[in-house]
Amino acid sequence: MPSRNSTVDIPESTLEMLARCVAVLKPPPELTLSQWADRYRMLSAESSAEPGRWHTDKAPYQREIMDAIGDPHVRKVVIMSAAQIGKTDAFILNTIGYYMDYAPAPMLVMQPTLDMGQTFSKDRLAPMLRDTPELRDKVDTKSRYSGNTILKKNFPGGHITIVGANSATGLASRPIKVLLADEVDRYPTSAGTEGDPLSLAQKRQTTFWDKKTVMVSTPVIKGHSRIETEFNQSTREEWNVPCPECGHYQPLVWGGVKFDKDDLSAPVEYACERCGVLSSEYAWKKASKRGRFVAENPTAEARGFHLNTLASTFCGWNEIVQKFAVAHEQLEQGNPEGMKVWVNTELGETWEEQGEQLEDGDLFQRREIYEAEVPDDVLVLTAGVDVQDDRFEVEVVGWGIGKESWGIRYQKIYGDLLKEQVWNDLDAFLLSAFYKKDGTPMRILACCVDSGGHHANAVYSFCKERYDRRVLAIKGKGGADVPYIRDPSTNNRVKAPLFILGVDAGKALLYKRLAHKTKGPNYCHFPAAEEAGYDELYFRGLTSEKLVTRFRKGRMTTMWVLKDEKYKRNEPLDLRNYATAALEIANPVQLRQEAAAPPKQRQGRRRLNGGIG
Known part of the structure; x- marks a missing residue:
């Protein structure tokens, strides 16, 4: 029997095996979702103007949103945003990569239609899996026994299922922990005859105590916007940027934009709401590296974020102004469609229908x-x-x-x-x-x-x-x-x-x-x-309706509706x-x-x- 002071020779092969076991059993480093993206995510040439390593600092407003998505204590994250803020890459694809590699779980990605789901899988998801080394070998795309298809990807510890909100069959499958709902304002009101597609998908999360729901969308019409409804019930956080001159934090709003109406190619500036100093786009975007989200309703359970294109590092202010000028001219000519699109896609806000309506008091007088x-x-x-x-x-x-x-x-x-x-x-x-x-x-x-x-x-x-x-x-x-x-x-x-x-x-x-x-x-x-x-009630009934524009089955249509649901004497x-x-x-x-x-x-x-x- 060897003494206490004696040494035991352990074969080198055994030491190597033990080292491998320790490496496997060692818990992964604690990473936020944005840190995972900065360390591992690679952008593909097919979907990015700057392929290569992901850098969150290029769009600093994305960091807090991504980290909220990765926070295990946050159950729901709502992003109501403009079109050009990089939301698909940051909040959908990075989330998929994070949960595949760092916290494996069953995931469901819902697009407005099945065709859009297939396009997302081919054009966005597949290139990310191919070009990001940490994800490349997690999905078996070669073996015919893997069970992987365009709309379903299996990986160790979980799977990704991609569905269209218009397909009831795709919403009635196995349980999921992470729901990624993209462009929810373009979902149909019912998945076939089954009911609200978002509610159907959320029912599949009931078995997970630590479920995660991410809703992302550019809003459409006020009063008929799912993303606006969800945002209003959330923390309602706005991106605030410090003034380059006085340092006062403030959200970037369209009212602060100053431009020459007669020369749209001239530099666009922004006026600070406190000191009134005009600063250039470059100065404001440089200051945005110190930007932060400010919550209007901080006690809400769901985290909600709003972003407009003024904060985007992917779009210049001159381009936004030029689009506004075109939309405004169309509006002056009696066509509001261009302005509606501009409000939705540039400001990330719902379009409030003005409607064609009359005031009963004016006619009575x-x-x-x-x-x-x-x-x-x-x-x-x-x-x-x-x-x-x-x-x-x-x-x-x-x-x-x-x-x-x-x-x-x-x-x-x-x-x-x-x-x-x-x-x-x-x-x-x-x-x-x-x-x-x-x-x-x-x-x-x-x-x-x-x-x-x-x-x-x-x-x-x-x-x-x-x-x-x-x-x-x-x-x-x-x-x-x-x-x-x-x-x-x-x-x-x-x-x-x-x-x-x-x-x-x-x-x-x-x-x-x-x-x-x-x-x-x-x-x-x-x-x-x-x-x-011809008394007052007559004129109230004469003007009891207004003409509004709404979406029905994905198409815009005009219809007459009551101005006041409480008064129906028309x-x-x-x-x-x-x-x-x-x-x-x-x-x-x-x-x-x-x-x-x-x-x-x-x-x-x-x-x-x-x-x-």
Whole structure:
């Protein structure tokens, strides 16, 4: 037995084996995600203007975001950003590399569509795996038994699955720890018929106590932006840069940018919000190396970051200004699409729909005192009828040269629509005369009655019996591509002529006329007389909707929506639409003749037109 002081000879092969075991069992060095990227990540020539070693210092705003993603105590990170800040490389690819190499885990990468997922895998992920030595051998791409495909990569300790948000089947597979959701504002509202794709993906994280969710996106429309909703519930951190002159930290906002509108190639400067000194782009970006994120809601559980292109080191300020100038010119010409894209992709902010809308108070104040029930310039009368369960609402409108209009009467006729009496009352009202100052009676030339409610067959019968008086059954149909007036069909139980109205086109036409502020063609007059029925509620209903632009199934479309969801009485708007349609359907020749007649002849024709209907 050897003594305590004696030595034991250990074979060299055994020592080498022990050394290898120690190396394998030795815990990896503690690295943040940004440190891992600086040490190991290589940029590929296919996807970078500067291939080679990754350097976070080139875009210092990326460091804190990456480290938040790698922080095991942070469960969710939200990045609402402009387009050119390097978000895919920094926050998606670096995260994949970090978790593959340093903290292996099952990961899910979600792109808006399956095609975009395949493109991401081929053009971005594959080059990174090929060119980053630490990742190169972790995915077996040669063996047919590896199970690796374009949309699925296995590696020791985990896997990467790539799905499209439009594919329900890709969201119902095995559990995942890390969810990387890219461009979430472009996700469909439902993955097939399964529901919200982001919620479906998050359900797959329930088995992991240390799950991680990263949401990245350029925002789209305010009020319909998933990334903005998530950001608002987060810490809401803005990138702040010290002023090159006074050192005051502040976010870079568009209002501080100063440029020459007449010479867009001139240097762009930025004014400090405290000292007011103008400094160059170079000075501000040099100072950004000392930049930091400042949280508006620091106690929130999720970390949320916002970035605009002014902070980006990948885009110059002159380019941003030139894009703004083009978008602004388009906006001045009535096309807001360019400005919407600029706000989304350069400022990293949602586009707030202004909508085409009118204020009820302005129109109410515009009421005037008529000299008679029917002003002298009125040539014909039309009407619209809205059918409710307990009443009819009717508006009579007068029309003159150039479609100048006068509200004549807004009337409610109450009764049980299942009984004949209220229909007789409606008929009597439509037959009644309205008088000019000289006593000339005017009667309704044409009337549109809505058949879209509960009493459709009754409306059809009522209108069919009075078709020779131009009492017309109509039914509204929404949609920007639906024409205002179509030829009638008799495809109904009563075989009454039925006109389908493109109500969206009618509302757009009406709002343009209501916006006219100069009396004459297209101007809308309203009476101040109390008995005429044009009270404050009428104007609130007339202006109850606005035209907005929204995305539906990935496509932009315009639609009319209520300005105030709490107030849904839009009958005055519908009725003016119906009365306008009645004029278009009747197409009175007298208006065209009147517009072309000499002034002396116009007065005589006005008297003749008093008996129309």
